[in-house]
Amino acid sequence: MTKTNGGPATMAEKILSKHCGRPCYAGESVVCRVDAAMATDGSAPMAIDYFRAMGGEKLADPKALVFALDHYAPPDNPATVALQDRIRTFSAEQGNILYDIGAGIGHQLMIERGHVRPGDLVVGADSHAVAYGAANAFAVGVGSSDLAAVMLTGKLWFRVPESIRIELTGKLPASLDAKDIALEINRTLDPQDASYRVLEFTGEGAVLLTFEERMLLSNMSTDAGAKAGIFDADAVTTTYLKNQDGLRHAITADEGAVYAKHLSIDLNTLTPRLARPPVGGQAAEIVELGQDVDTPVDMVYLGTCTGGRQSDLESALRVLRAGGGKHPRVQLVVTPASDKVYAGLAADGMLEEFIKMGALMMTPGCGSCCGTCGAIPGDEKVVISAANRNFTGRMGNPKARVFLASPAACAAAAVTGKITDPRTIM
């Protein structure tokens, strides 16, 4: 697709144009200045190696680089401790921002601690960096080598992507969750179609979403196969970010911008969704949750950068309360996304409720999500999780079967010990 200079542009094209200093359009390759970068204890050690191998001595901008020790929080063996110590030493020397074990998941901290502003271009050495798109940023996941290039130069090359316009019509029913929307998008959108493209969310349904719901949709745009997922900025954005100045820098798509595809999702008629454990190396099949009700469940996981925020845990707790607590046979594991979320639970009395129900409370961070720390499910055990992905082996045991659903649906399974439509409990 060739476009003329000065023609109408998508949000993605406009944010990249702003950062490469000239109007650019889908298909071009450009070098952009990057506003902020994030790496985790999973990606920072290699990024440091690449940075050194590139001849790096000083960071281009220490205040724009965030390291978060979240994937191994806390670590369970000396080798991981050594990797984390290398990160601490590097940060002490270079003066970049470091969030140590217990602060929470890097993606949550990037938003919560104000490292992302509307209109920004941000990269994270982790695929779910796309979550910052909720803040009207072009945010994209990169590998450690690209991150090292940003550490060294403050810049990175990009291929300007085409965009897919996702229109959310109607209003999400109160009993449903943004997770149901995300799973529905992932069910509908062919990853081949989404590949290299950006999702731009629009429509009355998008305007009505809370900021945390938008974060979930942006977060899971990578699981749909997309490069990024961007929302418009509005008062909801600036209030959540505590950035009153934000709207001045916000980017909107031009009238008449060209999209590779349009997709419309009617929120009024949406029903709870469920991603099944993948079989034989295939991608997970996403179905209506109703199809799998009564499947016995052994472990319920509430947490991750997708489902571990205050509103997620509140929604789960509402179901748990209504159902009279958790089923005795079910292991309920709760990992708040950050220390602030954890403190919020404590302040609201929710922490006590979870503990009294017999929940295992874990250190804020990635926890059990990728099987690196926290509770690991046993062979043939069935897990239902509020996370974003369920590749075989994802939670640390390739013989466990992991379903994905909304926090409310996870809580409903915790109540009954089997997959349950949360609407039957509320």
Add this chain to the structure above:
Amino acid sequence: MARTDENAGDAAGAFTGAARLVGDDVNTDYIISSRRKRVTIDADALREFLFEDYDKNLGASIQPGEILVAGRNFGCGSAMEVAVTVVRAAGVPCVLAKSFARAYYRNAINNGLMPVICDTSTIDEGDRLEITMLDDGLNVINLTKDSPVETASFSPIIMDILNAGGITSYLRTHGDFPEAI
């Protein structure tokens, strides 16, 4: 580990290798389980776990010089770089796929593993492939089937990085990206 110019030679000239097939949507956790990374990020040490949750025999039997041939969306999932460096450590010089997940594609280029987009449906396990580096991409011939495989070309910046042997030596040489690419 960061691979530097010791691999630059791989990016030039012609070579042949046997095709080793994997399917669609092979994610990064299938290539190398993220749980392995907490002990080491050294690609040579991770090599023995290549494809362990996907197809253990395939992972164990891949020989240096062989060429991975995938379906669509190869390397989807996480952006973790070890999913590329471990393939490199197994001695695989390039991956042919109908399509790649974006982060995998970039990581591959940055580490001198050539990611080639082409229709892989005509290639069978064990086919001998001949690969020649051109100015704007690769020329692939299926010697077993005696037929050329049409491939997508690379943009100039990608060619520059591949020719340098990866992003490390590219930036060590140039110090920065050019303003216009």
